[in-house]
Amino acid sequence: MRSGGLAEVKRRSGGLAEAERRTGTVWTATAHIITAVIGSGVLSLAWAMAQLGWVAGPVTLLLFAAITYYTCGLLADCYRVGDPATGKRNYTYTEAVKSYLGGWHVWFCGFCQYVNMFGTGIGYTITASISAAAINKSNCFHWRGHDTDCSQNTSTYIIGFGVVQVIFCQLPNFHKLWWLSIIAAVMSFSYAAIAVGLSLAQTISGPLGKTTMTGTQVGVDVDAAQKIWMTFQALGNVAFAYSYAIILIEIQDTLRSPPAEHITMRQATMVSISTTTGFYMLCGCLGYSAFGSGAPGNILTGFGFYEPYWLVDLANVCIVVHLVGGFQVFCQPLFAAVEGGMARRCPGLAADRGGVNVFRLVWRTAFVAVITLLAILMPFFNSILGILGSIAFWPLTVFFPVEMYIRQRQLPRFSTKWAALQSLSFVCFLVTLAACAASVQGVLDSLKTYVPFKTRT
Template identity: 55%
Template sequence: MVSVAEQDFHLEVCESGLENQKVANADLDDDQKPKRTGNVWTASAHIITAIIGSGVLSLAWGVAQLGWVAGVTTLMVFSGITLYTSNLLADCYRSPDPVTGRRNYSYMEAVKNNLGGKMYMACGMVQYVNLSGMIIGYTITASISMAAIQKSDCFHKRGHEAPCKFSHNPYMIGLGILEIFLSQIPNFHNLSMLSIVAAIMSFGYASIGMGLGLAKILSGQGKRTSLTGLEVGIDLSAAEKTWRMFRAFGDIAFAYTYSQILIEIQDTLKSSPPENKVMEKANMIGVSVTTTFYMMCGCFGYAAFGNHAPGNMLTGFGFFEPFWLVDLANVCIVVHLVGAYQVFSQPVYSALESWAARTWPKSKFVTGEYSINIGIAKKYRFNINFLRLTWRTIFVIMATLLAMVLPFFNDVLAFLGALGYWPLTVYFPIQMYIAQKKIRWWSSRWCGLQLINLVCLLVALAAACGSIQGLSRAVSVYKPFKVED
């Protein structure tokens, strides 16, 4: 027989165990992973870091190719489509129900659970090629900005007509070395501070570019503009203008690309309130802030430089003075792109590492985490994983080498925009939303969604053709590893 005292003791032990289990569960989300702590502001910072990138610097050139009417309209249309389809995608974070369903931890997983295996494979190919291309594009852009600082100082000392020529390659190598160290940040959940700093930097250089453009306009030095943009004449054939317009569509599309990492951003949010509702607010904040900056940078830049706006507003030397302010803007660009590089590379890193962990779950090389204490008092701890160390280092080296071979700013941006905008920002979110909501074929809602799909596909095809034509011309006269003008 069990005594009353023993019964009370066992009851206390059980209650203590239940309390401990409740405490343990309080630290975990519904998927038994560590509780997420993200909110609308951290998500907005990630979005702004991802969107306001190198693309903002080409918007004056893009508006110059299209003119006031088509340029401003294109910016607004891409903004509206991006916001709408991003909200559709936010509802696909959980399946089948957007509030209580199972979590999808990546864009590809959302596609797989909503559209099936074939679409999953197609999405993976497009997404990871696009993300890798973005990383290469950011490496190119950051090196151009670093070289622009050196050029700016040279022009200030020797005059604006001085033959200041510098190679971008040392800067790409230096950036690659830095990114090797930063790539050891384990995952998206540890990137919040880097994203906030990068977002602040993006505001910094966009504001400087915008301010310099406005100052040039107010001083009466603005150049001639037109409703239709760059005009056909002796120096420009109708065919070349068409190609340039197509490339401008690609540049503007690139400037709004962030959907391929939206699910990963949403996976950092707290589960209450519902992630899709918080993400919709973050989308609204991110896209609205971005569009405001884009409109001002594109329009002020076009008004300042006219139909011959440079391809890169801060590194194309439309502005020479004050040289220190141009230098500061380019420093902001570099710091921002260092953070954006990590935001876009994390899904690529995670894809291979997750596959390796599933394939070799007992391998110490793949799954082992080794702690290193940092500092004199050994207060800080840093974890090293050998797969993460070797694979991410190799990836950064390959991206750097490819960037050194292909330094074509505007044409690369246009091609990346054409490659990624339609399938990742428009097609897959719309198809997943249709599948999740079981929208009937040929209903008014279905027809409206497919109309958006078709229009964006046609724009993407035009942008791809324009960018390929521009790249072919650039490649025909390019010599690898030469000193840049």
Template identity: 55%
Template structure:
């Protein structure tokens, strides 16, 4: 029964007879689970896949709201905050010692080990609500990229002034069908190849967007207006619009770096030597540095190319029309990347529900039993019927919600506002204080608390901006109208 319990978590284990040389211990880690084989390279791929979303192409809009000075400064500031708190969280993977302590497999487990009490439930609520929102948002965004391919061909054939309206729903269904198949990958441990592919795709479309922006800015074909403070009151926007857009831009940048929701799950794929916290810190450094470089370049060059009229996304929003084949390729890369990113964010939620059900119903064969299947060219796959039904149902529900609420990205911003501060800043800082036993009111304690409070204020500001955007979306929402990203 213990073996069945282990199989039904995120980590599938083989029977001891399947191991070579008859010694199962050689294939198990110190916690009795299947030996982890991940490295800082695969962890970096997971991070880049989680962090560099299609939102990188909307940073020109964010910079346009903030201007030449504040925009890049906010980008760099949040990169430092994210990296710093990620290193604190990486040290908490094992408790109480960061190198030799007991492993914690999820963010909630880490909070339980260091803080306990109601904070565990608050962490779970913030984390899994965020993961749910992200997967729905990715379903919407991927369909927009797929639609953009069809519209790009239409514009090329019939001219740029034709509406070329196309429904997003068929593409959401296609995306959901792909996710149903990929969701049967049992755990994060088996996702490295998908994350590496997705990371390559993110580099590709970000580079294409950057290259097209450079070409547009260098051509000097049309005059664009830029300024030190971004969009101008009385010229581009009203005073109130300037305030709300500034809040939204800060929120977009803050949440663009947030991958703490899956950091512990990523770290749990890394092999024990060298120590996991050391590898994870290196991966975080590589991931955050890489994403910051792309963010700054895409934001600054995109702003230089489009000025204060920068679109929300210059690939799906048609900041460019030609060469149409390159736009098509970039949008295909976005869709492929989001296919992988969906899994990176969905797997922790899958594992949480499956582990919870296994603990509550250990004798239920439908939940616990694994059925070995010999898959040609892939080896043995362990099929679990509960996993098949639950994950398929989850993907279908997220797709249906995405079709019903096409403005769900506004909800996603609100969910992100509610999860950024607790998951990226508050819990890592509080657990570090508990782990390092930092004296109350000491200089280090005060500095950490100030950072936490500043980020809380930013989250509240971003939440206000998201609520205002949601209200505007509700006012203009027509349930049966075809929606395309302009």
């Protein structure tokens, strides 16, 4: 789950005693990070590997892991201002940016965070509805045969998911329910482990497609333009699978000290990134070896696997349950920001009336309605993940940590380290730009043939 750890991580001061609030260790932080990182993005890695091939695919995974580890270390050092053990705490990512950079950086950081949260709501809606439809398709293929037309209209499932979220959205403080992170972790590991197991079984029994050192072949699988676009889109999918910097400061704020929080956080980041990278290698490489260049965009809903149908069904049920809660967890900070701003500006409008908060009822319902509508208009799994990954990767994982570290250490302009950090940021910006452009192109291409409420997949 991209944000499973937020259930407890997003607790801030809220009147809780320091000793009660900060009891986290390297292991709890590691659990939060792994829960936040391993999620629906893992389902696209076989497809991404098919675009990149046996050389660039694993190298890309390792490079993104190394960059994420390094920049998250820089970000962890910015938890406190001044002395790393006793300096003023920054409770959120935005507060850290405000403390070190200020000005337009704060607005840009908030914009990136909330756009990512909004976009993730769309991504979760699409992924959950595709998985719900896949359950019916799986049963259809099992009982009627693999050649049967078992296509489904995903719009119906998207609307159903939206109705469920309208109901759950009215529960205040839902994101603070401690059991949500536990359920998210169990569901995430369950469907990811099933995907790995099924891919391994298929590889052993006989691969269904050809693999190459360079991925999809120009003139055989795709044309030259498609190869370029899909390669960049694959980079966005990989970036989405690694992005968790958006909640790193909040995770760090749960850690006890001594030792200093940044030391514990660096240890947790090393353990969690190593674990997730190993898991991603298994998912991506085994999925590619099982399906070759024809690897589906979503390994559990693209129907490379038909049997055992009940196991495929179980994996997709796990995805749906995971994302029902995940939607709430990830959108709660956005709800809190809007409702907090309204309470400050118009306290009468945002107040409860007869036990009912009319503003919350209307605003959250409208929010879910807009997300549901956009998901119906753009139900394209890989393209949406590519867009989300590119939005989150450069600004939140690279740009702000680099800029804050430079300001914190007062690195001289054009010094060797300053130039190296700025070069890293610029290269990552180009990757983000290419991935975002390719993903948008993928959405536009898909929209040419997609008709809302009518097209079946």
